[in-house]
Amino acid sequence: MTSQTPAADDLERVTLQSTLRSLGRSVLQPVVTIGLALLFGLFIVILIGGDPIAAYSNFLFGSFSNSVNFGNLLAKSTPLIITGLGVVVAFRAGLFNIGGEGQMYFGAFFGALVGFTLTGLPGPILILAIIVVAAIAGGLLSALAGWLKAYYQVDEVVTTLLLNYVAILFTEYLVLNPFQDPTAGGPATVLIAPQAWLPVIVPQSTATVGLLIGLVLVVLTWFLLFRTVWGSQVRAVGTNRRFAETMGINVKRTILQAMFVSGALAGIGGAIEVMGVEHRFYQGFSPGFGFLGLTVALLAKLNPWGTLVMALFYAELLNGAAVMQINTSVPYPLVNLLAGIVVLIMTAQIQFPGWVRRFIPRRVEA
Amino acid sequence: MNWLTQLLDPSLLGTLVLYTTPILLAGIGAAYTQQANILNIALEGMMLTAAFFAIAVGSATQSIPLALLAAVVASMLMAAIFAYVSLVLRADVIVAGIGINLLASGLTVFLLERLYNNEGSYSPFPFPELWSLRLPSDWSTIPVVNIFYYLFNDQTVIVFLALALVVISHIVLYRTKLGVHIRATGENPEAVQAAGLDPTRLKIIAVIISGLCGGLGGAQLAMATLNQFVRDMTNGVGFIGLAAEIFGNATPVGTLVASTIFGFADAVADKVQVLTTIHIPPQLVLMLPYIVTVLALTFAMVRRRRWVTQ
Numbered sequence: 245m246t247s248q249t250p251a252a253d254d255l256e257r258v259t260l261q262s263t264l265r266s267l268g269r270s271v272l273q274p275v276v277t278i279g280l281a282l283l284f285g286l287f288i289v290i291l292i293g294g295d296p297i298a299a300y301s302n303f304l305f306g307s308f309s310n311s312v313n314f315g316n317l318l319a320k321s322t323p324l325i326i327t328g329l330g331v332v333v334a335f336r337a338g339l340f341n342i343g344g345e346g347q348m349y350f351g352a353f354f355g356a357l358v359g360f361t362l363t364g365l366p367g368p369i370l371i372l373a374i375i376v377v378a379a380i381a382g383g384l385l386s387a388l389a390g391w392l393k394a395y396y397q398v399d400e401v402v403t404t405l406l407l408n409y410v411a412i413l414f415t416e417y418l419v420l421n422p423f424q425d426p427t428a429g430g431p432a433t434v435l436i437a438p439q440a441w442l443p444v445i446v447p448q449s450t451a452t453v454g455l456l457i458g459l460v461l462v463v464l465t466w467f468l469l470f471r472t473v474w475g476s477q478v479r480a481v482g483t484n485r486r487f488a489e490t491m492g493i494n495v496k497r498t499i500l501q502a503m504f505v506s507g508a509l510a511g512i513g514g515a516i517e518v519m520g521v522e523h524r525f526y527q528g529f530s531p532g533f534g535f536l537g538l539t540v541a542l543l544a545k546l547n548p549w550g551t552l553v554m555a556l557f558y559a560e561l562l563n564g565a566a567v568m569q570i571n572t573s574v575p576y577p578l579v580n581l582l583a584g585i586v587v588l589i590m591t592a593q594i595q596f597p598g599w600v601r602r603f604i605p606r607r608v609e610a
Numbered sequence: 611m612n613w614l615t616q617l618l619d620p621s622l623l624g625t626l627v628l629y630t631t632p633i634l635l636a637g638i639g640a641a642y643t644q645q646a647n648i649l650n651i652a653l654e655g656m657m658l659t660a661a662f663f664a665i666a667v668g669s670a671t672q673s674i675p676l677a678l679l680a681a682v683v684a685s686m687l688m689a690a691i692f693a694y695v696s697l698v699l700r701a702d703v704i705v706a707g708i709g710i711n712l713l714a715s716g717l718t719v720f721l722l723e724r725l726y727n728n729e730g731s732y733s734p735f736p737f738p739e740l741w742s743l744r745l746p747s748d749w750s751t752i753p754v755v756n757i758f759y760y761l762f763n764d765q766t767v768i769v770f771l772a773l774a775l776v777v778i779s780h781i782v783l784y785r786t787k788l789g790v791h792i793r794a795t796g797e798n799p800e801a802v803q804a805a806g807l808d809p810t811r812l813k814i815i816a817v818i819i820s821g822l823c824g825g826l827g828g829a830q831l832a833m834a835t836l837n838q839f840v841r842d843m844t845n846g847v848g849f850i851g852l853a854a855e856i857f858g859n860a861t862p863v864g865t866l867v868a869s870t871i872f873g874f875a876d877a878v879a880d881k882v883q884v885l886t887t888i889h890i891p892p893q894l895v896l897m898l899p900y901i902v903t904v905l906a907l908t909f910a911m912v913r914r915r916r917w918v919t920q
Contacts, residue, residue, distance in 0.1 A: 292724055340704050392904075396911045401651060401704055402856070403907065405849045409900045417893035538708060575723040577716060584713025588691070588706060592699035 274543050274554065274590070281586045285578055294574040303578075306567030307560045313567065315449020321559035322451075322520065323348075323513045323530070325458040327537025328544065328551040329465045330509035334386075335546050336469060337502035338482035339393065341386055343404030344510040345534025346411030350385045351378035351511020353415040356518045356525035357423070359436025367439035374440060374515050375457075382511020383504040385411055390503025394496040400503070408534070416527050423525075431527035442520040452520040459552070461509065466548040468505075478502050510534060536562075539583050542590050613887045617878065620750075623760040625880055628834060630873025631769050632657070632827040636851020637858065637865035638772070638779050639823030644860040645783060646816035647796035651707035652692040653824045654848030655714030660685035660828025662718040665839040666725065669734030674741065677833065682825035688714060689821025693814040719841055733838035740833040741767045768830040775823065779862040792816050824848065846900065853903045857910045868906065875902040 282300075289299045307317040327344045334341035341347075355378035362370060389407060392398035416431060425434040442452035469475035480488040481498045489495050517529055540558050544550030565579035636653045643650035660681035668677030688710055696706035719729060726732045742764055749759040762769070783789035791812050794802050799809040831847065832839055850872050857871075858864025879895045 342708065392908055392911075396908055397915065398904075398908050398911045399649065399856070401649060402849060402853050403904055405651065406846060406853070406900045406904050409846050410897050410904075413893045413897045413900075417891050417897075420893070421891055535708075535712065539712070542705065575720060575729075577720040577723050577729070580716030581713065581720045582716070584709050584711070584716050587709035587712055588695050588701070591701035591705045591709070592695050 274545065274550075277543065277586055277589045278557070280589050281582050284585055285582050288578065288581070289574050292574070294572055299568050299572045299574040302568040302571050303561070303564040303574075306564040306571075309567070311446060312448045313563065315444075315446030315451040317556070317559050317563045318446060318455050319450035319452070319521070319559075320562050321555045322454045322458045323517055323533040324537055324540050324555035324558055325455075325552055326461055326513035326516060327510050327533050328540035328555050329461055329537075329548060330382075330506045330513070331538050331541035332544070332546045332548055332551055333465065333469065333478070333502055333509065334506035335541065336482050337478045337499065337506075338485065339390070339499060339503060339506070340401045341389070341404050341503060341506045342401060342538065343386060343389060343407050343411075343507070343534070344513075344537050345530065345532060346404075346408035347382035347385050347507040347510035348514035348517075348530060348534050349411045349415045350514070351382035351508075352514030352518050352529060353418060353433075353525045354378060354381035355511070355515030356433050356436055359440050359518065360434050360524070363437040365437075365439075370437060370440045371442070371519065374436075374519060375512055378511040378515030379508035380511070382514065383506075383508035386507020386510070387500055387504040390500045393503070394499040415525070419525060419527050425524070428524075428526075432522075433525045435524045436518065438523075440519055441523050442516070450521050452516075454516040454520040457512075457516060461512070462548050462552050465509070469548065474501070510537070513537070536583065539587055542587055613885050616885055616887060617881050619881070620756070620760045622877055622881055623757070624762075624764065625877040626870070626873055627761055627765055627769055629876035629880070630869050631765075631772050631834070632831050632847045633851045633854055633872050633876075634772050634866060634869035635768075635775070635823045635827030635830065636848045637854035637869050638775050638862055639820030639827070640852045640855035641779065641858070641860045641862055641865050642783070642792065642816040642819045642823075643813075644855055645789075645793045645796050646813045647799075648696075648703055648813060648817065649707075649852070650692075650817070650820055651704065651849065651852060652688070652710035653820060653827075653851060654844055654846065655707075655711040656685040656688045656692075656821050656824035657828035657831065657848050658711075658714045658718055658842065658844045659688050660825040661832035661843055662721065662828075662839050664829040664832045665732060665734065665737075665837065666721070668833065668837070669732075669737055672736070672738050674738045677738070677740075678826075678829055681829035681832070682822060685825030685828055686818055686821035689817050689824070692821075693817040697810050697813050697817070715842055718839070722839070722841065729841065731838060731840040733836065737833075737837040740829075740837075743767075743770070766830060766834050768826050768834070771826060772830075775826075776862045776866050783862065788812075788815070827851070850899065850903050853907050857906050859910075859914075871906065872899055872903055875899040 286296055286300060289296045307313050327348060330344055331341065355374040358374045358377045359370065362373060365373065385407060389400045389403040392403055393400040419431045419433055423433045425432055442454050445451050445453060445455065469478065477493045477498050480491060480493055481495055485495055513533065518525055522529055536558060540554045541551055543554040561579050565576045568574055569576040636657060639653055640650050663684040664677045664681035667680035668674065692706055692710045695701045695709065696703045722732055723729045743762055745759050745763040750756045783793065791802065791807055795809045795812040802809045802812065831843060854868035854872055855865045857868035876899045879898045882890055882895045883892045
């Protein structure tokens with residue numbers, strides 16, 4: 245398949261030099277973005293009269309002070325990796341699935357439902373069943389928006405945003421009415437069967453084999469997007485829908501499928517949280533992982549491997565912000581503030597001054 | 611049918627106006643940007659920022675004009691950032707909108723924690739009362755006039771500003787040079803450029819106007835009833851306003867009609883929660899406005915497509 249985009253032209257001349265250059269190009273922008281955002285954060289810390297050195301050493305290195313903190317970093321990165329991958333799949337298809345949060349809630353609830361209903365199943369099979377059901381639940385919610393987009397041209401941005409509220413309210417209804425654990429004293433279901441609890445990999449932390457599942461999903465997503473015919477079709481639809489159509493790709497079906505896979509990943513992210521952290525569905529389990537996954541995927545320039553790296557980095561910030569709040573006067577939500585700034589800077593096409601530009605390889609139009 | 615009479619209590623009209631107003635303001639703002647061909651999801655963040663600054667400045671100064679001014683200015687500043695990043699620095703409009711919404715949510719929570727040591731909400735007391743219309747209570751007994759009474763008694767000044775904005779925006783968009791230019795920018799930016807105008811500048815103006823509308827909407831959310839700010843209190847009102855504008859074909863009058871439908875879903879959801887004769891779980895009721903909005907959008911697109919293919 246030939247393509248008219250300059251990026252594809254570049255790919256034809258793969259040399260060591262060009263590989264290094266493109267690596268430098270893809271790494272530079274996120275690094276510059278993060279640097280600018282952190283500088284901005286530093287400015288805010290100084291503005292509110294905090295101790296910038298103490299705050300930032302906690303913020304950036306707090307996660308590495310001991311193995312428990314490091315384990316918690318790994319634990320926080322897990323849902324970010326998986327929801328980030330969901331965003332990668334949809335955005336690669338040119339679809340703005342901003343409903344990751346709601347899809348995650350759906351996956352978490354219906355995964356938990358399997359976990360505390362089919363208690364007779366052996367561990368590995370039960371875990372697999374939970375993951376499959378969570379994927380279907382999240383995938384169907386997302387595919388609903390995909391279906392409206394593909395067949396009725398209803399904008400997926402607005403529908404996925406609105407379906408977030410529907411999904412979160414619906415799971416809240418389920419967990420407070422038919423499925424509430426009366427002894428939990430809050431919006432939570434009963435515990436799932438213990439054989440489905442994911443084993444902890446760093447003692448005393450919440451890091452579980454869920455992280456390994458996340459790694460497997462990174463490989464799978466990369467393979468699916470870049471090494472299969474389906475993946476090339478998804479990317480073709482994302483690059484130029486009309487061109488994809490003339491190439492004979494069924495665009496409508498591809499949109500539907502890409503949205504399903506995207507939502508399925510978000511749903512799995514929810515199920516891993518259920519099996520790894522709370523061992524039950526508990527309303528409010530996510531501090532906005534679906535939206536943070538969006539930040540992570542954008543920082544990773546929609547690359548599955550990059551998503552892994554950026555999720556780890558972002559988890560460090562989330563974790564470090566908690567340490568920072570304990571040790572200094574700078575409040576935790578600083579990290580929420582930086583999330584917005586990162587997203588804004590990341591996609592802006594900043595014109596660097598000439599002396600900086602000399603060091604930046606030629607920009608490739610997306 | 612006892613519950614039905616309880617639901618269709620005349621006070622439903624007032625609740626309808628209360629819920630419709632922020633949606634309408636977001637919708638009018640989104641109509642300007644849509645006419646300039648920008649899908650403005652950043653309205654949610656603009657409204658949230660406005661709501662926060664209305665409460666923060668209102669409580670600090672005990673002045674309603676300053677609270678309103680702060681809300682509108684804060685929202686317009688967010689709009690300016692949105693315009694700068696998406697139009698000058700050419701970021702993707704949707705992604706920039708997501709960025710603004712994350713920024714607004716993060717900024718307000720950060721300030722909430724920093725200024726008031728509370729990460730959930732802030733309800734200052736005393737707080738100045740937002741100007742509202744007081745009609746003589748015997749109007750409620752006069753036929754026909756009582757409809758007006760139930761709709762508008764005790765409603766804030768922002769409600770009437772919003773209604774005025776429907777008329778003003780219709781005139782601006784369809785009867786002034788600026789409006790013609792904005793609409794031309796959306797339809798054919800090359801032609802606008804060829805005519806010697808700057809399409810980017812016109813788009814920026816549209817975004818800033820949407821910030822003004824969003825600011826009023828945010829102020830209404832914060833000060834119409836409870837005078838409080840709650841973390842992420844906009845709860846998708848900006849998105850619903852955007853949907854209302856799409857449903858209303860980006861015209862101010864169409865947006866008013868759509869906003870009233872969505873506001874009605876909100877008002878019914880609000881009323882059903884306090885019904886005493888039948889109990890419906892509140893979460894299911896609260897889902898109603900969002901589901902109605904998705905259905906309405908689908909309906910609008912199906913209708914539009916039929917119309918195009920005929």
